[in-house]
Amino acid sequence: xxxxxxxxxxxxxxxxxxxxxxxxxxxxxxxxxxxxxxxxxxxxxxxxxxxxxxxxxxxxxxxxxxxxxxxxxxxxxxxxxxxxxxxxxxxxxxxxxxxxxxxxxxxxxxxxxxxxxxxxxxxxxxxxxxxxxxxxxxxxxxxxxxxxxxxxxxxxxxxxxxxxxxxxxxxxxxxxxxxxxxxxxxxxxxxxxxxxxxxxxxxxxxxxxxxxxxxxxxxxxxxxxxxxxxxxxxxxxxxxxxxxxxxxxxxxxxxxxxxxxxxxxxxxxxxxxxxxxxxxxxxxxxxxxxxxxxxxxxxxxxxxxxxxxxxxxxxxxxxxxxxxxxxxxxxxxxxxxxxxxxxxxxxxxxxxxxxxxxxxxxxxxxxxxxxxxxxxxxxxxxxxxxxxxxxxxxxxxxxxxxxxxxxxxxxxxxxxxxxxxxxxxxxxxxxxxxxxxxxxxxxxxxxxxxxxxxxxxxxxxxxxxxxxxxxxx
Amino acid sequence: xxxxxxxxxxxxxxxxxxxxxxxxxxxxxxxxxxxxxxxxxxxxxxxxxxxxxxxxxxxxxxxxxxxxxxxxxxxxxxxxxxxxxxxxxxxxxxxxxxxxxxxxxxxxxxxxxxxxxxxxxxxxxxxxxxxxxxxxxxxxxxxxxxxxxxxxxxxxxxxxxxxxxxxxxxxxxxxxxxxxxxxxxxxxxxxxxxxxxxxxxxxxxxxxxxxxxxxxxxxxxxxxxxxxxxxxxxxxxxxxxxxxxxxxxxxxxxxxxxxxxxxxxxxxxxxxxxxxxxxxxxxxxxxxxxxxxxxxxxxxxxxxxxxxxxxxxxxxxxxxxxxxxxxxxxxxxxxxxxxxxxxxxxxxxxxxxxxxxxxxxxxxxxxxxxxxxxxxxxxxxxxxxxxxxxxxxxxxxxxxxxxxxxxxxxxxxxxxxxxxxxxxxxxxxxxxxxxxxxxxxxxxxxxxxxxxxxxxxxxxxxxxxxxxxxxxx
Numbered sequence: 030x031x032x033x034x035x036x037x038x039x040x041x042x043x044x045x046x047x048x049x050x051x052x053x054x055x056x057x058x059x060x061x062x063x064x065x066x067x068x069x070x071x072x073x074x075x076x077x078x079x080x081x082x083x084x085x086x087x088x089x090x091x092x093x094x095x096x097x098x099x100x101x102x103x104x105x106x107x108x109x110x111x112x113x114x115x116x117x118x119x120x121x122x123x124x125x126x127x128x129x130x131x132x133x134x135x136x137x138x139x140x141x142x143x144x145x146x147x148x149x150x151x152x153x154x155x156x157x158x159x160x161x162x163x164x165x166x167x168x169x170x171x172x173x174x175x176x177x178x179x180x181x182x183x184x185x186x187x188x189x190x191x192x193x194x195x196x197x198x199x200x201x202x203x204x205x206x207x208x209x210x211x212x213x214x215x216x217x218x219x220x221x222x223x224x225x226x227x228x229x230x231x232x233x234x235x236x237x238x239x240x241x242x243x244x245x246x247x248x249x250x251x252x253x254x255x256x257x258x259x260x261x262x263x264x265x266x267x268x269x270x271x272x273x274x275x276x277x278x279x280x281x282x283x284x285x286x287x288x289x290x291x292x293x294x295x296x297x298x299x300x301x302x303x304x305x306x307x308x309x310x311x312x313x314x315x316x317x318x319x320x321x322x323x324x325x326x327x328x329x330x331x332x333x334x335x336x337x338x339x340x341x342x343x344x345x346x347x348x349x350x351x352x353x354x355x356x357x358x359x360x361x362x363x364x365x366x367x368x369x370x371x372x373x374x375x376x377x378x379x380x381x382x383x384x385x386x387x388x389x390x391x392x393x394x395x396x397x398x399x400x401x402x403x404x405x406x407x408x409x410x411x412x413x414x415x416x417x418x419x420x421x422x423x424x425x426x427x428x429x430x431x432x433x434x435x436x437x438x439x440x441x442x443x444x445x446x447x448x449x450x451x452x453x454x455x456x457x458x459x460x461x462x463x464x465x466x467x468x469x470x471x472x473x474x475x476x477x478x479x480x481x482x483x484x485x486x487x488x489x490x491x492x493x494x495x496x497x498x499x500x501x502x
Numbered sequence: 503x504x505x506x507x508x509x510x511x512x513x514x515x516x517x518x519x520x521x522x523x524x525x526x527x528x529x530x531x532x533x534x535x536x537x538x539x540x541x542x543x544x545x546x547x548x549x550x551x552x553x554x555x556x557x558x559x560x561x562x563x564x565x566x567x568x569x570x571x572x573x574x575x576x577x578x579x580x581x582x583x584x585x586x587x588x589x590x591x592x593x594x595x596x597x598x599x600x601x602x603x604x605x606x607x608x609x610x611x612x613x614x615x616x617x618x619x620x621x622x623x624x625x626x627x628x629x630x631x632x633x634x635x636x637x638x639x640x641x642x643x644x645x646x647x648x649x650x651x652x653x654x655x656x657x658x659x660x661x662x663x664x665x666x667x668x669x670x671x672x673x674x675x676x677x678x679x680x681x682x683x684x685x686x687x688x689x690x691x692x693x694x695x696x697x698x699x700x701x702x703x704x705x706x707x708x709x710x711x712x713x714x715x716x717x718x719x720x721x722x723x724x725x726x727x728x729x730x731x732x733x734x735x736x737x738x739x740x741x742x743x744x745x746x747x748x749x750x751x752x753x754x755x756x757x758x759x760x761x762x763x764x765x766x767x768x769x770x771x772x773x774x775x776x777x778x779x780x781x782x783x784x785x786x787x788x789x790x791x792x793x794x795x796x797x798x799x800x801x802x803x804x805x806x807x808x809x810x811x812x813x814x815x816x817x818x819x820x821x822x823x824x825x826x827x828x829x830x831x832x833x834x835x836x837x838x839x840x841x842x843x844x845x846x847x848x849x850x851x852x853x854x855x856x857x858x859x860x861x862x863x864x865x866x867x868x869x870x871x872x873x874x875x876x877x878x879x880x881x882x883x884x885x886x887x888x889x890x891x892x893x894x895x896x897x898x899x900x901x902x903x904x905x906x907x908x909x910x911x912x913x914x915x916x917x918x919x920x921x922x923x924x925x926x927x928x929x930x931x932x933x934x935x936x937x938x939x940x941x942x943x944x945x946x947x948x949x950x951x952x953x954x955x956x957x958x959x960x961x962x963x964x965x966x967x968x969x970x971x972x973x974x975x
Binding site for chain 2 (some may be wrong): 032036041084088096105108111114151181184222274294308310311329338340343
């Protein structure tokens with residue numbers, strides 16, 4: 030093994046986590062309505078398949094963007110030769126306009142501050158290479174995306190220190206949690222260089238409140254550190270409540286911060302077209318930063334993961350069509366809201382409640398009451414049952430570094446309605462047969478009334494829980 | 503500056519080299535036959551523009567690959583969602599078949615040993631991340647591609663130690679140069695992990711001889727290190743001499759090595775479609791390795807630079823068309839040979855000789871006799887004159903870490919014949935007027951006879967050279 034580097038020889042890539050293992054199980058036995066109706070249903074993949082009909086319809090009407098035609102002439106050779114790591118100007122312009130649209134056009138973004146990368150995976154790693162030396166720390170609120178261990182730590186040598194968030198306040202970031210994480214890093218002799226948040230949050234499906242953003246700005250200001258906001262789910266905010274989403278780029282343009290040059294340069298966002306547009310296969314991500322030094326260094330690093338010019342051209346056409354994009358954004362929102370509602374009510378029927386969410390392609394479901402004990406071992410045991418017996422691939426909270434056992438991320442936008450219904454039936458059957466009880470939760474009585482299984486006997490605990498169990502639900 | 507990482511704050515990315523600076527100058531004042539006939543002609547860019555007519559003709563006949571159509575049905579959504587870092591199976595299969603074709607079908611390659619990356623830039627960095635820890639060394643024969651400082655060292659923290667090659671033996675690798683480099687690394691307390699060669703060589707335009715490959719295999723065997731062969735120019739071998747190119751993957755399948763499992767696992771190649779197919783904008787590169795651990799680690803790292811599935815699909819169609827690819831490879835070879843010959847004879851007319859080459863998109867030209875002194879300062883002075891006065895962007899040898907001043911890399915496949923002729927006229931005018939002499943070199947008398955400026959007075963040295971000058975030409 031000494032022949033290879035430590036990176037290649039050890040397991041620090043984090044891909045042995047149950048998050049990735051669940052995918053492997055799914056791949057061995059994938060559900061198919063006709064050919065494999067007893068296979069595993071994939072609910073571990075945050076993919077948006079709800080609006081392909083709209084994209085396909087646009088592409089049919091605009092074939093030139095497929096065929097590398099511009100004004101009737103082929104630009105194939107120009108695109109084939111294009112390797113300027115600054116990106117196609119018309120693509121970057123359309124991209125920032127789209128980003129503004131997702132942020133309610135409350136902030137004007139500048140294409141010269143955008144660095145294109147081969148997906149958000151690359152964008153996040155690049156930002157860490159720019160901000161942190163090996164052994165320096167990134168603070169991240171828990172629970173967080175399992176891939177961050179690979180994306181932020183593996184090759185950069187940076188360290189992740191969790192900001193511990195709990196269900197006690199709906200997993201919101203608090204000042205005390207920030208201070209605790211900062212002090213933990215200090216005790217471990219890590220210099221803290223940045224906080225990284227996901228907004229909208231993955232896996233929670235929630236957005237940062239304005240208070241949380243103010244807290245974060247004040248904290249990075251006092252500690253002289255950076256804030257990275259991974260906003261790849263910005264286009265999945267489905268709530269119709271006004272102002273339910275504030276991007277950090279919008280927040281720093283508000284009056285309290287707009288003249289604070291330090292903060293302006295220390296807040297960076299990561300974005301991609303993989304989640305809202307459902308185009309992960311096209312590998313389009315980006316960094317947006319107000320610090321010219323970060324933009325310059327990240328641009329040089331983008332040589333390691335440039336976006337195909339063929340793909341840049343195709344998407345420049347799509348994103349520039351402002352009328353179409355308005356319709357797309359609206360339709361996508363409506364469809365996500367409906368689908369999320371199906372999942373939430375399906376789980377409720379099985380006695381499982383979700384953290385209230387307004388965004389994302391998944392829900393954060395509390396199955397603490399189904400655990401044999403309030404431990405992560407019990408969570409893994411339950412997870413294995415759900416994967417191997419119920420045949421649903423969902424992601425256990427432990428894979429997301431959650432501090433409380435019993436939470437699971439369940440995705441809803443990569444399935445048809447029929448398959449989602451099938452999945453809900455399976456979980457309902459599992460809960461009712463395995464636990465010999467009807468799913469019922471005293472806190473959710475009002476929801477329960479609307480449920481067709483109301484006539485079934487009351488919930489009976491088969492398992493013992495410690496005192497805190499009820500708080501978790 | 504402490505706010506950012508050392509990587510972002512320092513200049514170790516190497517992009518301040520004159521190689522990149524020349525590009526910047528070109529971009530400020532690019533030649534155009536009509537709108538800017540006195541602009542800089544770009545001869546610093548190893549781009550292949552000679553066969554786009556063939557590619558365009560294929561694309562016109564096969565529009566489905568543009569439009570994401572397969573068997574009459576759109577596979578747009580499958581491609582948009584495709585993010586398996588193992589790549590599209592049909593693309594990888596077609597890719598290794600094409601690689602075999604370029605190697606005379608003398609070696610059968612296995613798609614499971616291929617790792618796709620966003621260009622060779624990413625492939626090279628990924629291999630170093632897999633093989634070397636920070637502070638460990640890579641031995642590279644000089645002169646070498648200026649971008650390697652960025653690609654191999656910048657983010658990996660590895661060190662480059664040059665294997666010094668000189669014109670004394672046509673820049674061939676010798677055992678003593680290998681030993682010297684190895685000992686230099688040891689003296690600097692660097693553990694040597696790999697040798698990296700380019701084959702065909704950039705900037706020399708030559709291919710490794712079988713003897714050199716044997717020397718390298720014996721050396722890595724005795725030192726227990728790896729060999730990376732960057733073969734991105736494999737498709738540019740234009741020589742019609744049989745067996746003028748041997749890939750290291752072919753060499754390790756020969757009888758002396760085929761049963762040596764250690765060597766099998768320690769020889770890796772890097773490839774791309776940027777040079778022979780002229781598609782740098784599409785960002786397609788790859789690593790090919792017989793070591794499953796390297797394949798596994800590199801595949802995980804490929805998350806940071808995946809190839810757009812749209813582009814994979816398009817190129818799977820192109821590369822699978824074996825009949826077309828046979829024609830393409832043959833035509834490309836012929837056109838490159840003709841164009842190289844134009845450059846070599848044009849330079850000869852100006853009294854400039856090139857290292858004899860059989861591959862590449864450039865020649866390695868000796869202008870030592872035009873230097874004011876045999877120093878790199880004089881080389882930079884001459885280079886600046888050529889860029890700013892002659893208005894040709896060529897790459898000075900010092901940017902390629904050449905150990906002898908006076909060599910320049912001059913590209914020929916990114917220009918039309920007319921522009922190449924214009925460039926040759928400029929260099930001829932420069933030499934004849936600036937140096938008040940006709941270009942003449944005693945060693946090249948026979949070539950000179952065919953030159954139309956034969957009637958001009960004999961070469962007169964204006965500048966003094968040291969004793970070794972004549973050896974350099």
